[in-house]
Each structure stands twice: as structure tokens, then as C-alpha cells.
Amino acid sequence: MRNCLVAGIVGCTLFLGVSFSACAALMDVNRIVITSSLAGTMPPGVSLPGFLQVSEVVALNESGVDQARAGLATATGTSFPGSNPNNAIDGIAPAAFADIYHSATSSGSESLVIDFITPFKLTALSIFGRLASDAIEARDVYDVEIFNSQDVGIFSAFNQSAVNNDNVAIVRLPGAAVIPVPAALPLFASALGVLGGLGWRRKRALA
Secondary structure (H helix, E strand, O other), X not given: OHHHHHHHHHHHHHHHHHHHOOOOOEEEEEEEEEEEOOOOXXXXXOOOOOOOEEOEEEEEOOOOOEHHHHOEEEEOOOEOOOOXXXXXXXXXXXXXXXXXXXXXXXXXXXXXXXXXXXXXXXXXXXXXXXXXXXXXXXXOEEEEEEEEOOOOEEEXXXXXXXXXXXXXXEEOOOOOOOOOHHHHHHHHHHHHHHHHHHHHHHHHHHO
């Protein structure tokens, strides 16, 4: 019975694991370009929404190593005085100004570009926004484009918001599960209930 229960729990865990984007990945990733989703818009209560501000980009390979830390961060325009594109790959997140990349203008024409030393398999991508105590962090909504070693766009994501308690946007990559974790949890509970019932019946039969 113990082996059956363990196997059942492992099976349910593997089933639920799909919801944690365990299979999500992009091959041959060579460059990530991040721009502001709010350029040209006027969301209520957001000051100068076109500014792009990123405190950290975390790009994990299949071994869980952040490839951005060894990459090259540049900006298509000049940075806001006191900030620097390298701040977006320094391992500090979330961070406040000026330990972030902050675009020089709010026109929306500027972008943050991360180039990697060698192409790799991207399994997780997170973008941390600005840590602030006011509405300035409400600007942190991003558009993302990923390119391969042939400089061909292989993935795009829009309106990736870091406006939350963790100041982070977690980009859902291809292959991520279509079943949300909350929806899968009842199935997990039901499976454990069935396994428990089987164990009770077997114990009663042996009594």
C-alpha cells in the first residue's frame, strides 16, 4: 500500500508540475529586447508611463543558471542620469533608483537589450521592476521579444506586468501548462482521497 501511495503522490505531483511551466523552454536564445508597454498611453494615476525602468532581468538555462549575469546589457538610447543598463544584470532585485536601468525619455522609443555570450535553452524569464513607495512602479509593464542566434525573432510577449507585491513579471514561455495551479489542486486532493480510500478498504479487509 505504501508503494502504491507513494507512486500515486508522485504521479499527482508530476501532473501538477505541468502547471509550474516545467516543460516551458525556448531553444537557441541569443538576445532579449525589452520595451515599455505603456508608451503612447495615459493610464490613470501613472506619471510619464512611457519611461522604461528595469531593475533586473533573470534568464535561466536548463541547469537553473542565470545567463543574463554574464551577458551584455545595452540601451538603444541614453540612460537616465544616475542609472545604467548594467544595473539590470547585476543580481540585485527588486531595486530602487538608481540601481536600475531607467530610460532617458518617456517616448517609448527606447529599449533594454540583453545579449548572451552563447545561445542557450531558456527555461525561465523574469523581469523585475522598480522598487518604490509611490506610483512610479506602475510604469513597469513590459513588451518582450526574444531572438535566436540567426537574429530571427522566435518569441514575443506583451503587457508583462511587474506591478505586484513582488515587483516582478514572470514571462510565460512556450510549453507552459494550460492548467492553472489553482484549478489543478482539487484534482490533486481528489486523487489523494481515492488513494486514502483504497488504503482504508485494504486495512479493513485484513482486519
